[in-house]
Amino acid sequence: MTTPLPDFTSPTLFPIFTTCPLTEDPPPPHPDPYYLLGTITENMTLTPVTPTFICKDRDGHAFAVTLKLTSRQSGEGSAPASGDGNFYESPRGRKAFGKGKCVVVPMARRKGAREENAELGRKEKKGFIEGLWRDGSESGSDGEGIFVLPTGLMNLIEIGERRRKEEGKKSCQGCGKSEEEVEGMVRCKGCESVWYCGKACQVLGWSKKGHKCECKVLRAVKDIFL
Numbered sequence: 001m002t003t004p005l006p007d008f009t010s011p012t013l014f015p016i017f018t019t020c021p022l023t024e025d026p027p028p029p030h031p032d033p034y035y036l037l038g039t040i041t042e043n044m045t046l047t048p049v050t051p052t053f054i055c056k057d058r059d060g061h062a063f064a065v066t067l068k069l070t071s072r073q074s075g076e077g078s079a080p081a082s083g084d085g086n087f088y089e090s091p092r093g094r095k096a097f098g099k100g101k102c103v104v105v106p107m108a109r110r111k112g113a114r115e116e117n118a119e120l121g122r123k124e125k126k127g128f129i130e131g132l133w134r135d136g137s138e139s140g141s142d143g144e145g146i147f148v149l150p151t152g153l154m155n156l157i158e159i160g161e162r163r164r165k166e167e168g169k170k171s172c173q174g175c176g177k178s179e180e181e182v183e184g185m186v187r188c189k190g191c192e193s194v195w196y197c198g199k200a201c202q203v204l205g206w207s208k209k210g211h212k213c214e215c216k217v218l219r220a221v222k223d224i225f226l
């Protein structure tokens with residue numbers, strides 16, 4: 001049995017940026033988990049210790065995410081993460097927070113938001129997101145902090161829809177045949193979400209039909225959401 005993937009367009013489980021609560025809002029007594037998702041579009045890092053990048057939520061709203069690096073992540077006390085100390089431009093930062101990937105911010109709250117005030121000539125500010133980076137090396141992770149998925153948000157939504165549509169159906173990812181048509185279907189060991197009728201179809205599905213990328217995303221998604 002596999003748990004179905006969540007609906008990545010659900011407004012309650014995956015709110016868009018502007019509907020996320022503010023840091024100063026009182027937290028509800030029993031908050032339901034939710035996640036802010038956004039594709040990384042731009043690097044805005046100005047100082048080495050606070051990597052900042054612009055992300056786009058599924059409605060196309062841009063928002064900024066600032067990372068609070070732990071001393072181990074920023075390389076404090078030893079060598080900096082890159083020659084100029086810019087985490088985002090370092091090989092590690094680029095690999096983790098590359099353009100086109102999707103950030104996942106559990107229980108995201110907007111910091112520094114301000115209402116519009118015409119009299120004072122103040123413009124509305126939607127705020128930004130600040131958080132620790134969950135790079136997978138922490139022990140005792142409590143689900144807080146920012147994750148990164150190895151694909152963009154729109155592709156993630158597509159994968160989710162496709163997988164949920166085929167949930168419970170045991171058909172070959174390569175040739176499309178159902179379990180009534182072929183015998184001995186095997187499941188992909190990586191994601192345990194898709195089936196193959198044999199080796200040839202597995203190879204076809206992996207390379208030609210894009211399961212190589214999908215499999216990686218599915219594994220990361222399961223680690224975070226399921």
Ligand SMILES: [Zn+2]
Pocket residue numbers: 172173174175176177196197198201
């Ligand atoms: Zn097949």
Ligand SMILES: [Zn+2]
Pocket residue numbers: 188189190191192193194211214215
């Ligand atoms: Zn797989």
